[in-house]
Amino acid sequence: MNTVEIINKKKYGEVLSYDEIKHVITGYVEGNIPDYQVSSLLMAIYFNGLTNQETSDLTEIMVNSGDQIDMSFLNTIVVDKHSTGGVGDKVSLIVAPIIASLGIPFAKMSGRGLGHTGGTVDKLESIKGFHTELPLDTFKEQVKEHGIALVGQSGNLVPADKKLYALRDVTGTVDSIPLIASSIMSKKIASGADSIVLDIKVGNGAFMKTVEEAEKLATAMVEIGKKLDRETVAVLTRMDQPLGDEVGNANEVIEAIKLLRDSDYSKDIYDVSVEIASQMVLLAKKASTIEEARSLVSDVIANGTAYKKLVEFVEAQDGDITSVNELKVKQSIDVLSDEEGYYASVNTQAIGEAAMLLGAGRETKEDQIDHQVGITFHVKLGDAIKKGDKIATIHTNKQNNDEVIQKIKKAMTYTTEAVESKDSVIKIIK
Numbered sequence: 001m002n003t004v005e006i007i008n009k010k011k012y013g014e015v016l017s018y019d020e021i022k023h024v025i026t027g028y029v030e031g032n033i034p035d036y037q038v039s040s041l042l043m044a045i046y047f048n049g050l051t052n053q054e055t056s057d058l059t060e061i062m063v064n065s066g067d068q069i070d071m072s073f074l075n076t077i078v079v080d081k082h083s084t085g086g087v088g089d090k091v092s093l094i095v096a097p098i099i100a101s102l103g104i105p106f107a108k109m110s111g112r113g114l115g116h117t118g119g120t121v122d123k124l125e126s127i128k129g130f131h132t133e134l135p136l137d138t139f140k141e142q143v144k145e146h147g148i149a150l151v152g153q154s155g156n157l158v159p160a161d162k163k164l165y166a167l168r169d170v171t172g173t174v175d176s177i178p179l180i181a182s183s184i185m186s187k188k189i190a191s192g193a194d195s196i197v198l199d200i201k202v203g204n205g206a207f208m209k210t211v212e213e214a215e216k217l218a219t220a221m222v223e224i225g226k227k228l229d230r231e232t233v234a235v236l237t238r239m240d241q242p243l244g245d246e247v248g249n250a251n252e253v254i255e256a257i258k259l260l261r262d263s264d265y266s267k268d269i270y271d272v273s274v275e276i277a278s279q280m281v282l283l284a285k286k287a288s289t290i291e292e293a294r295s296l297v298s299d300v301i302a303n304g305t306a307y308k309k310l311v312e313f314v315e316a317q318d319g320d321i322t323s324v325n326e327l328k329v330k331q332s333i334d335v336l337s338d339e340e341g342y343y344a345s346v347n348t349q350a351i352g353e354a355a356m357l358l359g360a361g362r363e364t365k366e367d368q369i370d371h372q373v374g375i376t377f378h379v380k381l382g383d384a385i386k387k388g389d390k391i392a393t394i395h396t397n398k399q400n401n402d403e404v405i406q407k408i409k410k411a412m413t414y415t416t417e418a419v420e421s422k423d424s425v426i427k428i429i430k
């Protein structure tokens with residue numbers, strides 16, 4: 001097969017066959033096709049797109065490029081979740097023990113944070129002793145025994161995505177819907193998911209800035225699921241302010257604990273967590289209606305069963321949950337409002353960047369993060385705020401925090417007219 005002809009076909013907007021896509025992807029993974037030819041094809045895909053069939057073919061070929069985890073020994077439907085990433089997104093920490101406490105295995109491989117968004121593995125590593133790397137056999141045994149395990153991505157899962165993503169990153173081809181959809185879905189399928197719930201974040205703190213873009217991504221992924229026989233539901237959720245009150249690592253774990261142990265939470269993080277968990281319960285066939293699923297989920301939060309499961313999970317991975325009861329930082333500094341009015345908007349990405357400046361996130365994969373630092377917000381969009389009100393508190397180990405404080409203040413805007421608060425769950429696509 002001729003690689004240049006395949007590039008030309010896509011350049012002219014023609015549809016590629018399974019074998020043509022396979023030729024390029026396997027040739028690239030094996031080192032027989034160079035970066036420059038794949039870059040060129042990626043750019044042609046960026047401009048001309050892929051059909052649903054091409055996107056699912058690409059996904060299947062990517063899945064087959066490496067190892068696949070077989071979870072069939074559980075003899076049940078394995079449901080996974082994925083978030084497209086946001087600021088303050090601790091939903092996995094909350095949903096994992098909820099799902100496991102309902103007898104649905106939760107076996108997840110999670111990512112680390114990069115840029116302004118955080119990663120579940122980093123958050124869990126703020127718990128003293130917690131191991132995020134487990135040999136595959138131990139991971140499986142833990143799921144069998146405790147019904148729950150959460151580790152970092154490792155091994156040879158979807159090597160095609162590792163190579164393609166690195167290339168997309170430096171060739172301006174990350175923001176292509178079929179490429180994002182196949183990248184995410186291939187990793188979920190390779191890690192053993194039968195059914196998948198996608199939390200697609202929408203807003204100024206997310207990859208997808210508008211509902212229209214998010215719908216396109218959601219539909220592309222749901223279609224892949226249909227073609228590859230993995231029931232997939234996408235939940236579009238708002239990311240136009242940090243989710244919940246905490247942005248960081250240890251402080252986000254504390255927030256998850258407070259929600260599960262004390263029923264102490266902000267409405268947005270509760271609503272999103274309950275919706276994602278309920279959709280998972282439905283896909284696992286543990287409820288026949290979404291109302292029934294929601295009632296099961298809210299019960300295990302309210303009666304403490306989910307919190308007990310969280311403690312069991314942390315202990316199974318050698319963590320000491322009591323180690324995160326308090327932040328160990330040099331200082332916590334309140335940020336006071338210089339303005340007055342209704343809190344109308346926030347540049348959420350700038351908040352993620354402010355947390356990164358404190359050391360809570362990393363700019364490059366090699367950067368070390370400080371798990372203890374972060375930001376607590378005391379206000380949500382729509383709140384009436386007076387001059388001098390405490391809007392946030394930064395937890396920091398740095399001497400000079402002026403830049404961070406100014407960044408937070410500058411990110412927030414106020415109006416004189418009352419602002420209507422919006423539901424955090426926007427819509428479901430299946």
Ligand code: URA
Binds near residue numbers: 174181183
């Ligand atoms: N996350 C992924 O895993 N892949 C993408 O392409 C984009 C976001």
